[in-house]
Amino acid sequence: MNFKSISPYFKFTNHQRKGIFSLFIIIIALQFFYFFSDFNQAEKNCPEKQEWLAFQSEIDSLKAIKYNEKPKVYLFNPNFISDYKGYKLGMSIQEIDRLFAYRKENKYVNSPEEFQKVTKISDSLLNVISPYFKFPNWAQNKKTFKTYTAKSFSKKENFTVLDINEASKEDFMKINGVGEGLSTRILNQKESLEAFVSMEQMSDVWGLSSEVIDELKKHFRVLSSPKIKKIPINDASLKELALFPYFRYALAKQIVTYRSMNGDIRNIEDLINIKGFPVEKANIIGLYLEF
Structure with missing residues (x-):
């Protein structure tokens, strides 16, 4: 190989050599700085951020175990069952229609016996689903209320x-x-x-x-229909729901969790299925909500 042909490329002036040497010194200094410096910056403590991260972690953990759990049946007021709910309980279309017709007359069933009398369901089906019935307190003390x-x-x-x-x-x-x-x-x-x-x-x-x-x-x-700014149940934040007197923080948190795991809440029946929901006040609460 002819080194004479490439030797001109390695000839530098005194000024150029000083520049190359200075650049070499800078590169070594930067390498030492990078090696001995700690670039991990401590995140600022933000209570709200930590609370939301913890809450999101709880939701994620619930989602993770959701598909491994057997479906739970929560207590519910049979006056407010939907077509789908009645079908899942094992009721026929005719039995569900009888209940709907009874409710259209602004009447309520207040006991398992009344529910069977209206819907005409079988004794065996009643024995299966009646343990999950939850009636308002005033319905259970009906006789005392009438006398008073x-x-x-x-x-x-x-x-x-x-x-x-x-x-x-x-x-x-x-x-x-x-x-x-x-x-x-x-x-x-x-x-x-x-x-x-x-x-x-x-x-x-x-x-x-x-x-x-x-x-x-x-x-x-209540002589006239009051003007109320209804709460959008599917869009309201945890803070907004917690400010509603009938929810407070604990129930508001349950509602947000339910939304995250099951999607939008379609009607008051979905809310009744949430643990801790005041079923006896469902009719009143529903007038303050927008689905």
């Missing part, structure tokens, strides 16, 4: 009935047993919900006795 009502309303009284959503603190204080404190609680409860949709919600106000609630029902009604 007869005594309370035996006398006819003449008074002006006011719209509960238009009443003032002074209007409430005219009722025996309602002072300034209880009147304020009623108004605060209405404000948290935007409006009352039923007089049955008086039982949700802390401190009201049954006698006072009966008096309130005599003097107040």
Whole structure:
């Protein structure tokens, strides 16, 4: 090989040699810096981020075991079963239609016996599905409620009935047993919900006795359809759901988990299947939600 032909490429001036030497020194310095430096930056602690990561981890773990578990049957109110729910329970189309016709008359079944009488299901099917029936507390104490009502309303009284959503603190204080404190609680409860949709919600106000609630029902009604900004149940965040008085954080978390694992919530029946949902208040809660 003729080295003379390539030797000119290796001849450098004094200035060039100094430049090459300086570049060599810089490369070595950068290698030492890279070798001895720790480029791992500690992430800033963010409580909200940690909480959401933990919550997402919990959802992922539930998804992982979902397909290995046997389907669970939760307690439900048979008044609100859908076509699909009835089919899954083993009911025929005719039996489901009988229940729907009964409900269209604004009637409710309050016991397994009534459910069988309306739907005409067999004894064997009733024995299988009735352990999962969950009726409101007032339905279980039906006899006591009727007797009390007869005594309370035996006398006819003449008074002006006011719209509960238009009443003032002074209007409430005219009722025996309602002072300034209880009147304020009623108004605060209405404000948290935007409006009352039923007089049955008086039982949700802390401190009201049954006698006072009966008096309130005599003097107040929901006389007009209140304007309520309904909660989009499938789009609302955990924080938004937790602010709703009937949900709070624990149930709101269950709803978000249910959405993540099963998709959109289609109706109140889906919500009833969620653990911890107040079934006895389903009719009222449904009026505040948008599906």
